[in-house]
Amino acid sequence: MYLDNEECNTVVSQFKRRLADIAPGSENPLSYAVSQRDKSTLEMVKDAIEYKQTLLAYQPVMRAGDHSKVAFFEGLIRVMDATGRVIPARDFMPVIENTETGRQIDVLALRAGLLALQDNPGLRLSINMSARSIGYKSWNQMIRRFLNRDKTIGERLILEITESSAMTVPELVADLMDELQPFGVCFALDDFGAGHTAIRYFKDFYFDILKIDGEFIKGIADNADNRALTAAMISIAEHFNMLTVAEFVENAQDAAVLTEMGIDCLQGYYFSAPTTRPSWLHNPAVRASG
Incomplete structure (x- = not known):
């Protein structure tokens, strides 16, 4: 007895699935591997939230005019896996950013940052958020509770929103700015240049800080094209009275x-890697200097 072509293809397909441990309905081993990895990442983050294994790592943003002085710190969310390893956001945020878990992470990052501001009266701190959290009940309740409790917190808080996230719901971002800026909260447009911001939105937004994406910064001393693009972004920021920050500064030449180009602040491993144990966290006498 012989199998016809259709029956033969079916048998071969089933055999390949068993060998690759691919779920029925998936014919692409790479797609299956990616989906399994993403599922594992999501479960890891959910476990970290459930068992309170999240924390902030802090990286200083230095004044360009005096590289020894800190303008402010950025608080970067981290989670710990089952072995106790600290996992940076870049390794899990792309998987969770559009999920309920992503909103929960935003709330935890905000809470940790607000507590740091509450405990360190001289600290200025930026916290990352996504436009997905605008209108999220837990996030809104958290920030308003702290702002009403201590009037100085708003004056020392910077909320960073990535360019790509801001462009998904620009009207909601503008509304959030209207609500929080009376408390003194500043807003930073993060990863500028990596997305597709419509220039016309600049007149509607009220961003105080423009953070230029590291893609244009790394190796800028030897890249004339990136110098030209960065100069254009600095010019835009100056027109809209925005402070400029260069991200991913990794060497003295850059x-x-x-x-020399007129950037206001510098951030990157050349000055300091993010750390979960900055000296001021346990010694309030050590402050950011601005």
Whole structure:
């Protein structure tokens, strides 16, 4: 007895699935592997939230005019896996950012940052958020509770929203700014240049800080094209009275070129890696200097 072509293809397909451990309905081993990895990542983050294994790592943003002085710190969310390893946001945020878990992470990052501001009266701190959290009940309740409790917190809080996230719901971002800026809260447009911001939105937004994406910063001392693009972004920021921050500054040459170009602040491993144990966290006498 012989199988016809259709029956033969079915048998071969089933055999390949068993060998690759691919779920029925999936014919692409790579797609299956990616989906399994994403599922594992999501479960890891959910476990970290359930068992309170989240924390912030802090990285200083330095003044370009004096590289020894901190303008403010950025608080970067981290989770710990089952072995106790600290996992940076870049390894899990793309998987969870459009899920309920992503909103929960935003709330935890905000809470940790607000507590740090509450406990360290001289600290200025930026916290990352996504436009997905605008209108999220827990996030809104959290920030308003702290702002009403301590009037100085708003004056020292910076909320960072990525360019791509802001462009998904620009009207909601503008509304959030209207609500929180009377408390003194500043807003930073993060990863500028990596997305597709419509320039016309600049007149509607009230961003105080423009953070230029590291893609244009790394190796800028030896890249004339990136210098031209960065100069254009600095010019836009100056027109709208925005403070400029260069991200991913990794060497002295790039730092010197950026300073000469007129950038306001510098952030990157050349100055300091993010740390979960900054000296001021346990020693309030050590402050950011601005």
